[in-house]
Amino acid sequence: MSPRLEAAPPVGRHALSRRAIFKGSALLGGGLVLGALMPRVTKTWAQAAGTPPPIEPPSAFLRIDEDGLVTMIIPSTEMGQGIYTAEAALLAEELDVGLERVSLVAAPPDEKLYANALIGMQMTGGSTSIRAWFLPLRRTGAAARQMLIEAAAGSWGVPPGECITSNGSVSHAASGRMAGYGELAAAAMALPVPSAITLKATDQFRLIGKSLKRLDTPDKVRGKTVYGIDVRLPGMKIGTVASCPVFGGKLKSVDEAAALAVPGVSHVLKLDDAVAVVGDHMWAAIQGMQAAAPVWDGGAFKDMSMEVLVGSMAKAAQSDGLVAHDQNDAPGAYGKAATKLEATYQLPFLSHAPMEPINCTVQVKDGVCDVWVGTQVPTRARMLAAKGAGLAEDKVTIHNYLIGGGFGRRLEAEYVGQTAAFARQVDFPIKLVWSREQDIQHDTYRPYYYDQLRAGLDGQGRIVSWQHKVTGASVYNSYMGGWPADKVDPDAVEGAVETPYAFPAQRVDYVRWDPAPMPISWWRGVGPAHNVFVVESFMDELAHAAKQDPVAFRLPLLEKDPRAKAVLQLLADKSGWSSAAPAGVGRGLSLQLAFGSYVGLVIEASVGEGGLIRVHKATMAIDCGFVVNPDTVRAQMEGGLIFGLTAAMYGQITIEGGRVQQNNFNDYRMMRIDEAPVIDIHVVASEAEPGGIGETGTTAAFPALANAVFAATGKRLRKLPLSPVDLGAA
C-alpha cells in the first residue's frame, strides 16, 4: 500500500509532531475520542442551550493525550477567515482548556460527522461556519468536560457535582485533589457520552466573545505555514497545466519532443482538453509548457463574444421568467403609481483570483489515491479525485491544508479531479501548480447578471410597488447538476426577495440564462453580492426621485425590523450622515440583511480627472448577532469590503473568441494599499443568534460605492465595474 507520505501539518501553539491523527488511537494511546453532538437545527439559538441534543455515533472532534495536550479536529477549512481560532475557542470554552494547550488539524472527509448543518454537506462557505457550529462544538466541549469530571469523581470517590474544572484540570476543593485532563483521558473515554449537557451562560465565557489571538498567525508571519502549494513529498515531481483556452474545446496536438528537450522536464501528460508538463521544478514545467505549444480545437464556443453574450441575455430578459416572489400585485400597483421608475443593471463575470493559485498534489499508486490540497469541500474533492483516478471513493485520502484565500474558488474541486486524472498516468506524486494566467482563464466564474427594476412612488414619494426581474445563470444547477428549469434558483434571487424593507407590493421574477460551457460558480457574497447592489442602487435612485434623503427614505420601510432600523440609525450617526460631506466628496449608503447579519455602509468617495475614483472613507455598522471573536469580525468586514471595492472598481472578466481576455494582475486588477480607504467599524452588541460575516463587507461595497459616485458626480452607473470611461465622459 502507498505510504502515508505526509498529512497536513497541525496548527497551534504547541506543534504536535507529525502523525496520522486520524489513524486511530494507536499513536495516541489513551486518547479521548468524542462524538459529534450535532443538533440538526441550530436556527433557534435562544432555546437551544439546554435542549438535549441527539447524539451521533462517536467520532473525532477532540483528542486529549497523556500530557494533557488537546488536539482539535476542526470541521471548517481555514482560508484566512479565522475560523480555526473561533471554532477552537468554542470547543475550548466549554472544555475549559487554554488555547495554548491546543493544536488543530483539519477534519477529514466525512459527511456524517462534519457536515455543516446549515448547508447539509461538509463545506466551508456561505458565511455559515459560526452559525452552523456554534452549538455543536460547544456541546462537544461541554460533554468532554463532563466526562472528565465524572472520571475524576469516580476515581476519587467524590460527587461529580463538587468537582470543578480549570484550564485543563479537574479539582475537588474539599479533598484537595486535582488531576490533569491527560491523566483522566483514558478513564473518561470509557464512560458513556452524557445525554444531558449543560452549556455555559454567555456571561461565563472566558474565550468566546473576546478578541483572541489567532492560532494560525505566528506560523504565517514566519513563513512556516504549509499551504497546499508548499507540499513536498519524496519522489514528487512538479508540473503546470494548460487547458483549452476556449471553453469546451479540445486538445489537438502538443509538441512533446520540444517539451521533453527542456532540461528538467520529464513528462508530458495529456487529457482530452488539457496538458500537463511535469518535471523537477516549476521553471522546467513553465518552459516545457512554452515549448510544448499545445494546439487546440476551439469547439462551439469559439466565436463567443461579450456582445453576443450580453445581447442574448438582454433578449432572454424580455421573456416571462419564473415567479420567485409575488406579494400584493406589484404590477397592478405600478400602473397606479404617481411616479414610475425603470432601470437595467448589469454585473460582469468575475474571477476569484485568490493569492494562492490553484494547485493540487496527487499520487495514484497501488490502487489508492492520496490528495494533498486545500479545499473548502473535502468530500466533493474526494468524489472528484476518485473519478479522476478511476478508483472507488474509499481508496482516496484527502489531506486538507490551510488555504491561501478561497472566496468560493475552493468550493469547486474540478482541479482535484483533473490532477488525479493526470496523476493516474504515472506512479509518483505530482504537484500541479497553475500559472496565474491559467488560474484566471480557467476559473469558475461569478455569472453575469442582467437585472431589470421597476418601481412606483405615490404622491408623497413612498414606494407603492417594487418589481425586480433577475436574468442570470443558475449556480445551483452548475454546482449540483440538474436544477429543474421550472424552479427558481434561490441563489439568483437571494437578496432580491428578502430585503430589509417592507414593500407594500413586491414581485421578483427570474429568467435563467446559462453561459455554458463557460463554468460558473460561487463567488464571495454569492447571490446578495449581485442583488444587494441592484436593490440598494435602485433604492438610491428612488430616494432621489422622491427628493428625499436616502436614510430618511429608507427608515419608514424598516418599521417592522428593529435590528435593521437600529443599524441604519447607528450608521447615520457614526458616519456623520447629516453633516455636509467634504468638498468634492460624495457619500453613498447601502443597507442589507444577508447571511443572517445586518450591515450598513457609508462610503465617501470622489471622482477625479479622467473619471478616476478615490475611496476615502468607509463607515460600517453591523449587527451580526452574538460575536465569537470581535477582532475577527472587524478583520472580515475590512477584508470583505476591500474585496468588494476591488471588484466594484476593476473587476471584470470578458470573453472574446470564446476565451477569457484577462491574464494576470496586470489586467485583472486588484485594489492596493494606496487605494484602501480608512475603515471605521461599529459592531452592535447583541445576544441574537450569530450571523455570518465573511461575505457581508463585499456585498455592501458595490452599491455604497456606486451611490457615493452618484452623490459626487450626479452620474448613475448601473453597470459594474464603475468605469472611468463612463465617468470621464462629460
Next chain:
Amino acid sequence: MSIFTRGAVLALSLLCLAAQAASARADDDLVAKGDYLTKAADCVVCHTAPGGKPFAGGRAFSLPIGTIYSPNITPDKTAGIGDWTDEEFVRALHEGIAKDGSHLYPAFPYTSYTLMPREDVLAIRAYLATLEPVSTRPPENEVSFPFNQRWLMWGWNLVFNSDSRFAPDPAKSAEWNRGAYLVQGPGHCGECHTPRNIAQARKSSMELGGAEIQGWQAYNITSDVKTGIGGWTEEDLAAYLKNGFAEGHGAAAGSMAEVVSYSLRYLTDADLKAIAIYLKSVPPVDSGTPAIPRAAPPSIYAAAAPANDEATGQRVFAQACAGCHAWSGQGLQTPYAALIGDRALSDPTGANIAGVLLCGSHLQSPDGPMFMPSFAKGYSDTELAAVANFAASRFGAGRTELTPEGLAERRKDGCEG
C-alpha cells in the same frame, strides 16, 4: 555470395558513404550559413503568425493601403515555396517578384535584400528547404484599389529598387564593410529606422535618422551625438544589439525587442562589432530630439506629495512599475529593467512608453526571457498617460506630449504588426 564479393561490396559502399559524407558536409555548411543569414535577415518574425508555426506566414501587416499577410515560406509544395526554383527565389529577394510574376509589396524588404549576393540568397533558400513543410495558407490580402493593382509596383520598383548587389568600399576596412553589408542588406535596419517619403520609400537623405512605424519610434541610429547613437561606445552598441540592453541605455522594447530576440542575438560578436563600427560612421542626421542621460533621481521618500496627474502617475508607478523598475530607475532584479538612460524616456512624443504600456514587451536575452506585461486592460488612459509622464519626468527628459486622448488614439493601433 563469396567472401570476396562481399568484401568488394563493402568497400564500394564505404566509398559511397565517404562521398556522401563529403557532400553532406558541404550541404551542412551551406545550410548552416543559410540558417545564420536567415536569422540575420530576421525572416522568422514576419513570416510567423502569432501562435502559428514558424515560417508558415500569416502575420498581418496593417499598412496605409490595407492589410497584407506574410506568405508561408516553408518547403510545402502548395502552401509554401517548395516548388519554387532557385531562380524564382533569387528573383523574389532581388526584385520583389513572386513565383507567379506578381509584384510583392515592399513590406517585404527586398529593397534591402537585393544587396545580398546570389550565394547568400541561395544559402537562405537551402536552409528554408530543410524546414518541416507546413500546409497552412495565410489569409488573402485585404488591399483596396488602386493598391491591389500589383503591376503598379513595377513603376515603384523602377524608382526605388536598385536591384544591385552590395559593393564593398575598398577605402574602408573589411570590418566596416561587413557591418555596412549586414545593416543595409540582410539586417534591413533602414526599413524601420529611415523615414519614408510620400511614396512609402525610404528617404535616402535621412538614412537611419529615425522614423515612426505603427505608433512606435524607431530611433535615430546615425552617428549624431545629440540625437543619434554618436554618444554610445562601440561596446555599448554591440552589447545592446546582442542583449537588447546596454548599461545606461535601457532595454529594447516593441519591434526592436523582437529583432534582438529572433535575429541579432544569434549573430557572432565579430558581426555585432562590425555593425557597431559601421553605425558609428553613418553620417549624422539631426532628428531634433536629444537623448538625455540622467542621473539617479532623489529618493521617493519624504518627497512633497505631488499634485493631480503627477500623483496619479506616482501611484500607478508604485503599484505596477516600481516592483521591477525601482524608484531609482535602475531596475530591481535585473538591469534590463533600468529606465535611466532609456531613449524612450527622453522622447517628447512618449510614443514608445505608450507602446510598451499598452502592448508590453518581450525580449529573449542571453540572461533569459525579459518581459513586461501589457497594462492596457487594467489601467485607464488617464492613468497610463499619467504614469508615462511621471516616469519621463523622473527618469528622462521631462513630461512628454502624451495625453489620455493620445493614449486612446494609440490604443487603436493595436499591438500586431
Next chain:
Amino acid sequence: MTALKINGEVQQVDAPDDMPLLWVLRDVLGMTGSKFGCGIAQCGACTVHLDGQAIRSCVTPLAMAAEGEITTIEKIGDTPVGQRVQAAWLDLEVVQCGYCQSGQIMSAVALLAANPNPSDADIDAGMAGNICRCGTYPRIRAAIKKAATL
C-alpha cells in the same frame, strides 16, 4: 553549480542561470516561505531581500541573485527590524489567509530599514506593489507604523 548566499549560509544550487530565484528557493531548496502569486512582478508574494533591498524573486534570474546576499522570510526574524515587524504584525493581527504576508513583511522590513519613520505616502510608495487579496491593507499600514515605534 551556483553558490547562493541565503540567510547567511552558502548553498550550492544545480539550476540554470536564468531560473528565477523563486523556483530555486521553493522547488530546489525546499524553502517554501516565499510564495508564488503571479510570476510577473505584479503581486509581491515572492518578495525576498537581495543585499537588503526588496526584490521580486519570481523575476530574478539565479545568476543575478548569486551576486548578492539573500534574506528570506524564514530568517528575517533574526534581524532587528524583521523582529519588530513580525511583533507588530502579531500584535495587530494583520494576517488573514497569510499567503501574501511573507511578501508583505519582506517589503515592510525593507521599507523600514530605508525609512525608519515612514509617512502614509511613504508606506504607499513602498507597499503598493504587494497585493493582499484578503484586504489586510489597513492593518498593514497600522502595523508598519507600530513597528516604527517598537
